Amino acid sequence: MTxxxxxxxxxxxxxxxxxxxSKPARELPFGNDKYLxxxxxxxxxxxxxxxxxxxxxxxxxxxxxxxxxxxxxxxDDQDLVILRLDRIGNQATFARQIDxxxxxxxxxxVYFAEDDYFYLPGQFREMIDFLASxxxxxxxxPYDHPDCYNLDLHRGRKWIKAYGSHHWRTAASTCLTxxxxxxxxxxxxxxxxxxxxxxxxCALWLSLTKHRVFNPAYGLRSLxxxxxxxxILAKAWGYGWRQILFGExxxxxxxxxxxxxxxDARALSPxxxxxxxxxxxxxxQQRAEVKx
Numbered sequence: 001m002t003x004x005x006x007x008x009x010x011x012x013x014x015x016x017x018x019x020x021x022s023k024p025a026r027e028l029p030f031g032n033d034k035y036l037x038x039x040x041x042x043x044x045x046x047x048x049x050x051x052x053x054x055x056x057x058x059x060x061x062x063x064x065x066x067x068x069x070x071x072x073x074x075x076d077d078q079d080l081v082i083l084r085l086d087r088i089g090n091q092a093t094f095a096r097q098i099d100x101x102x103x104x105x106x107x108x109x110v111y112f113a114e115d116d117y118f119y120l121p122g123q124f125r126e127m128i129d130f131l132a133s134x135x136x137x138x139x140x141x142p143y144d145h146p147d148c149y150n151l152d153l154h155r156g157r158k159w160i161k162a163y164g165s166h167h168w169r170t171a172a173s174t175c176l177t178x179x180x181x182x183x184x185x186x187x188x189x190x191x192x193x194x195x196x197x198x199x200x201x202c203a204l205w206l207s208l209t210k211h212r213v214f215n216p217a218y219g220l221r222s223l224x225x226x227x228x229x230x231x232i233l234a235k236a237w238g239y240g241w242r243q244i245l246f247g248e249x250x251x252x253x254x255x256x257x258x259x260x261x262x263x264d265a266r267a268l269s270p271x272x273x274x275x276x277x278x279x280x281x282x283x284x285q286q287r288a289e290v291k292x
Contacts, residue, residue, distance in 0.1 A: 009054060011052055012101055012109070013054055013113055014097035015113040015115070016115060017060050017061065017063055018063070018115065019038075019064065021037060024266055028263055028275065029282045035066065035067070037263065041116060042070065044281070047121040048122060049125075050121075050124065057081045062085065091196045098192055101182065102185060109131070110179070110181075111178070111180075112180075117143070117260045117262055118274060120260065120277075123165075126166060129163075130255075131179060136251050138184045138251050139184065139252045140178065141179070142255065142259040142260035143175060143254070143258050143261060143269055144258035144261075144270060145171070145173075145262075145267065146270055148171055149270070152229065153172070153202075153212060153229040154171075158170050158171075168254065171252050172211035173202040173209065174252060177262070191243050199236075199238075200232055200235045203233070204239065206240075207237075207239070208247075209250060210249045213244050
């Protein structure tokens with residue numbers, strides 16, 4: 001299977017930006033400087049894309065004018081559409097991402113992006129190549145979430161493949177930064193829109209991957225223990241019972257090590273010294289500012 005042969009672009013990206021720093025990111029090198037964080041992550045994203053032809057829709061949710069200038073610094077005007085939003089929030093901007101990526105006709109592959117992900121240079125194409133080469137891959141996330149190794153909820157059988165310069169493994173869930181075929185997104189639209197109505201991101205993924213949802217003994221243990229896992233499973237069934245019972249099982253794949261990390265100081269993608277990479281970027285940007 002190949003992508004992009006009849007399209008103007010290799011990839012359509014809906015990139016969400018919000019001008020405030022989340023609490024977990026404040027312990028990282030960028031600290032409370034959301035503009036610096038945004039520029040560093042955007043720059044890393046563009047460097048990771050390499051020579052890929054990308055059309056980007058940037059959703060600026062309550063951002064001051066300098067964020068628009070920042071985007072034009074890294075993305076050509078002909079490849080960029082800027083949407084200025086009035087702090088409509090996380091759920092509403094995710095809904096807009098779905099709308100944009102389903103309606104666009106520029107690319108067969110679509111990517112949901114958030115402003116607090118830091119990428120390794122030149123590696124994004126590996127996700128596209130993996131998706132194109134594996135019919136059993138519905139979704140790919142660049143983020144190797146530590147929860148997959150640390151939380152009991154994620155225990156269970158996994159598939160592992162060697163492809164390119166990575167190992168790849170299936171995962172029960174991820175966050176809301178991921179790659180998909182447009183057709184896969186369309187078929188799973190209802191599950192993703194459940195997040196807009198109040199579902200958890202983890203729970204919507206569990207309804208798609210069907211991980212743990214048919215294990216009543218585990219659900220009961222989680223309930224008696226009062227764990228978050230019970231709440232996640234309850235959300236999965238409450239919002240996604242039709243998908244769980246009647247929908248097709250979907251497969252989410254993750255590169256090992258990760259190609260990007262969410263900027264959560266407590267949950268960086270393992271096996272990469274992300275802090276050192278971010279320190280290096282911060283120093284480069286500070287030197288550039290001094291020269292100016």
